[in-house]
Structures are given as structure tokens and as C-alpha cells.
Amino acid sequence: MYFEVGEYRLAITMPRRAGLMAEVAERLARGEGFALATVNLDHLVKLRQSAAFRRAYDAQDLVVADGNPLVWLSKLAGDPVELIPGADMVVPLAELAAAQGVPVALVGSTEAALQGAAEALCARVPGLQVAARIAPPMGFEPAGPGGAAVLREVAASGARLAFLALGAPKQEVLAARGREIAPGVGFASIGAGLDFLAGAQQRAPKIVRSLALEWLWRMLSNPRRLVARYALCAAILPGHALTALRHRRGPSLRPGSSGSR
Template identity: 60%
Template sequence: MQFTIKSQTISVNVPTWDALEARVQERLLDREGFSLATINLDHLVKLNRYSEFRDAYALQDFVVADGNPIVWMSRLANQPVQLIPGSDAILPLARVAARNQVSVAFVGSTDESLLAAKIFLERRVPGLQVATCLSPPMGFDPLGPAAERMLRQVAASGAGLCFVALGAPKQEILSARGRLIAPSVGFASIGAGLDFFAGSQKRAPEWARRYALEWLWRMLSNPRRMTWRYLKCFLILPGQVVHALSLRSHNER
């Protein structure tokens, strides 16, 4: 599945869970870094607005579908992909790291949340080693000198996989920069996933996720912040549907 933003093509190039785990394991074993992004409608909105975000996406090695609209459009385009939310990817990727004796790092959120997430994951995933937890200060600039120091700390910790929980576009920009500063580390942008494990943020209940209503649950939980975000997503949806149908028509010729 492909999206074109400002003449830049972004492809969901990891279509399934099995493919994601296989590709991450291969990179970890070779000590070859990577950057993983999870695309959704909110990202498409931000990609239209921020050139730094587009630059960061151009450097992502792996892109997965995070959001049911992306999955539905992939089916319309006859290029089906599986739903792989960043928060759901943490446990499978942590298991891949533990199985291959690769330690992990956490970047983002708060010190308290990272410690709680560390305790949770080390209990949940036998053999997992969390090498370092780094929480950036308020106003953190992923392109600034503090970001470079943080990335060098991740590299020095010996971690082979780093979960980045800063939200878009900061996490993708930092991950793309990490490909240059810490080239042996894999960076996975996972949004609020660590906060869910820590209990500092509450995720939508299972029924909302099962029926693709997580967006509605989040909007009702925080209407002031989320209503405008989802409105902007809905506004771009018709154009994306037309694009998906045009891809299907082109592929069927």
C-alpha cells in the first residue's frame, strides 16, 4: 500500500506480523540498525504539514499499518496489509530481542512510567534485559544537541533495540536521526505503548478495539484534544479512498 504526500511516496513495506518479526530478528542478529514507523491517518495529516516529518519518513526502513482506515484502504487497493499498532508491537518485538539475547532501551515518557514499564516487561518476557531508560525533558527537540547525547547514550548502553515513545512527529524524527548516530540500533516508534504497560495512560477497552472504535473512545475520553485531530483525519479520508481505488484500477490493468 502506497501513499503520495507532496510528491513523496510512502509505502507500507511490512505487510504482516510474521514479516515484521522476521525482518527485525534478521537486523538484530546482524547488529544492523533500522527505523520502524507505524503510519495512520493522523500521520498523513502531519506529513502534509511538516517537511521534517516527511524527511524522517524517507529514512524509515520499515513502515507498518497502524489504524483500521489504513488497513481498509489497503484492501480497496487490492494490496492488503495487517493491522500492526505500535503499542501492540512492543511485546512481540521484546520477545524477539529476548530470544536473541539482545538488550533493549526505552526513550520517552517519564522516568516513573519507564521504570514501571521496565518492571512489567521484564516480568512478562523471560530473558528480556532493559539496558537503559531515558526520559527527555519538556520541550525536547529531536533535532537538537540533547537528542544527539541521548542517542549516543543508547548506543553506549549496548542495546540493540530501542523503543521510542515520544509521539509523532518527534519519535520518527529521533529514530531517523538514530540511524546515523547509532547505526547498530533498531529504533521502533511506539507512541504511548510504554505508558499503557506502566498504567500511566489508559488504553481503549478490548471491545472498542475489536469493533474499530478506539478512535471514538479516545475522542470521548479527551474531546478537547482529540476532536479536532480526528476531524482533520476524516477530512482527508475521501481523497485517500479515491487514491486507493485508483491504485486498484492501475494494478488490475
């Protein structure tokens, strides 16, 4: 399954959770790094606006669908993918790391949130080694010298799996640079996943998520920041639905970029 953003084409390279977990396990066992992105509608909006974000997505090895609208569109296109939210992958990925003796790094918003997330993860995943907790300063630019410094700190810590909880596009840009600066590290961009674990942000209850209404929960919790964002997301849905229907009837493949290596 892929999504067209103008002339850009973003592929969902890991359509199933089982396949993702198997691929990550193999890469950790081989000592091979990766960049994992969890695409949603907001990312598709940002991809239209930013060439730098498109370049960052081109460097992602593994791309999953993090958002019910993308899952619905994939079904409409006749090429269904599973919903794999980044926040839901933190504990399973940490379990893989612990099983293989792979240390992890937490990169996120504040030292307090990272401390809380580390404690929560270690309580839920026996044997997990948290080698580094890194909270970049305000104004942090992943494409600048600060980004390189963070990546060098991750590599120096001995971590082989890094959870990036910086929000888009910062986490994807940092992961893309990590493939060059720290090629033996797996970088998983997981949005607010660490804040949820730490209790710094409250996630929607399971019943709300099961009804595919987490977006509404989030919007009502922070309307000033999210109403405009979700309006832009809603605006691009009709175009993507028409493209999905065209794919179902038989897509004519066009030259374009893909979010896979």
C-alpha cells in the same frame, strides 16, 4: 501498498506481521540497526504539513499500518495490508530481543512511566535486559543537541533495540537521526505503548478495539486534544479513498518519495 500525500509517496514496506518479525529477528542477529515506523491517518495529515517529517519518514527502514482506516484503504486499493499497531508490537519485539540476548532501551515521557513499563516488560518477558531508561526533558527537540545526546546515551548503554514512545513526529525524527548516530541500534516508534504497559494511560478495551472504535475511545477520553486532530484525519479520508480506487483500476506510477530505504 503506498499512500500519496501530494507529491510524496509513503510505502507500507512491511504489509504482514510475520514478515516484520522475521526481518527484525534477522537484523538483530546480524547486529544491523533499523528504524520502524507505525503510520496512521494522523501521520498522513502531518506529512502534508511538514517537510521535516517527510524527511524523517524517508529514513525509516520498516513501515507498517497502525490504523484501521489505512487497512480499509489498502483493501479498497486491492493491495491489502495487516493492522500492526505499535502498542501491540512492544512485547513481541521484546521477546525477540530476549531470545537473542539483545538489551533494550526505553525512551519516553516520564521516569515513572518508564520504570513501570520496565517492570511490566520484565515480568512478561523472562530474561529481558533493560539497559537504559531515558525520559527526555520538557521541550526536548529530537533534531537538536538533546536528540543527539539521547542517541549517544542509548548507544553507550549497550542497547541494541530502543523503544521510542515520544509521539509523532518526535519519535520518527529521533529514529531517523539514530540511523546515523547509532547505526547498530534498532529504533521502534511505538507511541503510547510504554505508557499502556505502565498503566500511565488506559488503552481501549479489547472489545472496543475489535469493533475498530479505539479512536472514539481515545477521543472521548481527551476531547480537547483529539477532536480537532480526528477532524483533520476524517477530512483527508475521501481523497485517499478516491486514490485507492484509482489504484485498484490500475495505478499509473508517478515519481515520488517513499518511506522505505
